[in-house]
Amino acid sequence: MIIDLRNIKKLIISILIPLLVGGLSGYITMDSMELYNDLIKPSFAPPGYIFKVVWPILYVLMGIASYRVWKYGNDRDEVKSALMFYAIQLILNFMWPIIYFNLGLRGFALIEIILLLIFVIITTIKFYKVDKVAGYLMIPYVAWLVFATVLNYYTWILNK
Secondary structure (H helix, E strand, O other), rough: OOOOOHHHHHHHHHHHHHHHHHHHHHOOOOHHHHHHHOOOOOOOOOOHHHHHHHHHHHHHHHHHHHHHHHOOOOOOHHHHHHHHHHHHHHHHHHHHHHHHHOOOOOOHHHHHHOOOHHHHHHHHHHHHHHHHHHHHHHHHHHHHHHHHHHHHHHHHHHOO
16 A cells, blocks of 8 residues: 555645644633633533643544545635635634633624634535535534534623
């Protein structure tokens, strides 16, 4: 069996991109867990350490999904479109913790996370149309964002 090093390189790059986006956002908001712990939270809110476990897993799944789409080639319109929506959702993903934690704008962060969720759902559908497995790999991210949106709403209401 011959291993195609170009594909391995693309896979690594695809996984590193969301991990770096999340890592940079995490670095910028490094005091976020202290802020999170100080918030009045609903009973269903997870402990802060859960986020440090869940997000890297989601970023790796996103990266694998984007790789599966990218390998179809950037010359196909459906691939270009899917990857454009993927890039937009990554930017929104990067911005949310900064808005929520650093700026303390939880109401605006709620609007932003709803927009993020919409872009992730569109990305998931577009990924699925190119590669079904890529679409399935995005489902945990969608589910987590639905939960995070509800959590954002309640922390906003409880901490006005």
